[in-house]
Amino acid sequence: MDESASRREPKIGTGVRSRSRLGSTLIAATAVAVALVTGYQLTNQITESFRVSALATSRPAPPAVDVAPPVDPIEELQLEVQSGDTLDSLFRATSLSTVDLAEIMQLDVARKYLRVLRPGDVLVVRHDGGAILQLDRELDIRTKLEVQRDGAVFQASVIEMPLERRIVMAAGQIRSSLFEAAQTARVSEKLIMNVAQIFAYDIDFVRDIGAGDEFAVVYEELWRDGVKLGEGDVLAAEFMNRGARFTAIRYQNADDRSSYYTHDGQPMRKAFVRAPLSFTRISSGFNPARRHPILNTIRAHQGVDYAAPKGTPVKASGDGRVIFRGWKGGYGNTIILQHGGNVTTLYGHLSKFGGRGYGSRVQQGDVIGYVGATGLATAPHLHYEYRKNGVHLDPRTVILPNAEPLRGQVLTAFRASAKPLLQRLEGRTSMLAANRPNPAIGAQ
Numbered sequence: 107m108d109e110s111a112s113r114r115e116p117k118i119g120t121g122v123r124s125r126s127r128l129g130s131t132l133i134a135a136t137a138v139a140v141a142l143v144t145g146y147q148l149t150n151q152i153t154e155s156f157r158v159s160a161l162a163t164s165r166p167a168p169p170a171v172d173v174a175p176p177v178d179p180i181e182e183l184q185l186e187v188q189s190g191d192t193l194d195s196l197f198r199a200t201s202l203s204t205v206d207l208a209e210i211m212q213l214d215v216a217r218k219y220l221r222v223l224r225p226g227d228v229l230v231v232r233h234d235g236g237a238i239l240q241l242d243r244e245l246d247i248r249t250k251l252e253v254q255r256d257g258a259v260f261q262a263s264v265i266e267m268p269l270e271r272r273i274v275m276a277a278g279q280i281r282s283s284l285f286e287a288a289q290t291a292r293v294s295e296k297l298i299m300n301v302a303q304i305f306a307y308d309i310d311f312v313r314d315i316g317a318g319d320e321f322a323v324v325y326e327e328l329w330r331d332g333v334k335l336g337e338g339d340v341l342a343a344e345f346m347n348r349g350a351r352f353t354a355i356r357y358q359n360a361d362d363r364s365s366y367y368t369h370d371g372q373p374m375r376k377a378f379v380r381a382p383l384s385f386t387r388i389s390s391g392f393n394p395a396r397r398h399p400i401l402n403t404i405r406a407h408q409g410v411d412y413a414a415p416k417g418t419p420v421k422a423s424g425d426g427r428v429i430f431r432g433w434k435g436g437y438g439n440t441i442i443l444q445h446g447g448n449v450t451t452l453y454g455h456l457s458k459f460g461g462r463g464y465g466s467r468v469q470q471g472d473v474i475g476y477v478g479a480t481g482l483a484t485a486p487h488l489h490y491e492y493r494k495n496g497v498h499l500d501p502r503t504v505i506l507p508n509a510e511p512l513r514g515q516v517l518t519a520f521r522a523s524a525k526p527l528l529q530r531l532e533g534r535t536s537m538l539a540a541n542r543p544n545p546a547i548g549a550q
């Protein structure tokens with residue numbers, strides 16, 4: 107692969123840096139200074155102070171005509187974009203060929219990925235006395251733009267950069283909130299959200315998470331050149347919720363799609379999620395003593411209430427069709443969805459509606475409205491009902507039909523791939539006991 111990436115120096119400070127380029131900058135600045143000194147008959151002392159101040163600026167002075175050639179003409183520059191920089195200004199400031207730049211910008215791919223620069227972006231340029239040999243720009247952790255000289259012309263392409271995937275495990279126990287537990291386990295917010303998503307069909311993360319709940323997650327970390335770049339997929343996860351244990355294992359199907367399954371091959375995904383609200387930091391904390399007494403009377407009005415700030419997005423709990431969208435007495439602004447299996451769901455007290463109107467189809471997770479306090483509501487909350495054949499059921503505990511489980515040879519293959527992951531999850535107890543949240547337990 108590309109060698110320039112590994113030769114890249116760590117980014118520190120500001121402006122344009124390069125050891126050998128700094129050498130020629132010094133020469134250039136001195137040359138300018140000397141020219142000025144000669145012109146204005148200044149003393150040596152002033153010449154010296156001018157030279158120092160010229161060096162102290164992060165942006166080198168324009169090159170003088172008689173710049174001495176660098177010892178090693180082929181060098182690599184890291185150009186870190188500052189606010190207000192353009193490619194043109196960066197090239198001029200570092201004496202790179204603007205003629206080459208103009209040619210590079212003739213290439214569609216190069217133009218597409220170089221047109222917009224953001225402060226903090228880094229361009230890596232290899233050049234020979236200002237003539238461009240190669241220009242790289244990282245686009246994300248997986249890809250980069252690579253422009254290379256090919257004889258008299260330039261070639262530009264977007265290439266995939268190799269990533270090292272390390273499989274690691276983290277485990278945590280909840281004391282005050284899931285986010286707090288994730289932080290203690292050194293697991294990112296994004297990763298714990300992914301875990302919550304996987305179990306959203308079994309666990310109501312907005313209301314039913316409690317102290318003592320535990321989680322364990324086996325996931326990929328993405329590394330390159332000894333630097334951790336981010337997190338990849340969750341490979342397996344476990345959640346202990348109020349004594350009940352849920353396990354999910356990722357499996358790549360024949361069509362290359364990956365889904366999560368229980369240890370015996372039942373899909374985690376179901377027709378309905380338990381909570382029709384985004385599990386967010388705001389709603390994640392729980393403190394039974396502070397729970398609104400009126401909002402806790404599930405039996406009294408045959409629904410579940412989710413206290414949440416006004417404007418929190420409300421999501422369709424399952425695929426369905428809008429059969430009511432309007433004002434409905436004490437419910438205020440209300441949406442009712444019709445689902446398969448003669449199930450309807452109702453969302454009340456909305457501050458406003460989202461998505462499309464009466465009769466339109468919605469998919470699980472589509473935003474259909476926003477939390478409010480319209481109708482008979484003392485505080486902003488979502489009133490949510492689940493009915494089957496017209497009978498109210500508690501959406502948090504209703505038994506949901508499973509989609510097709512894995513069978514036959516696929517199930518056999520799944521079991522084989524699940525085994526080592528399940529074994530890793532077994533380490534949860536000892537990991538929590540050892541109070542060592544996130545050690546790497548192996549590399550792949």
Ligand SMILES: [Zn+2]
Pocket residue numbers: 407409410411488489490
């Ligand atoms: Zn209610």
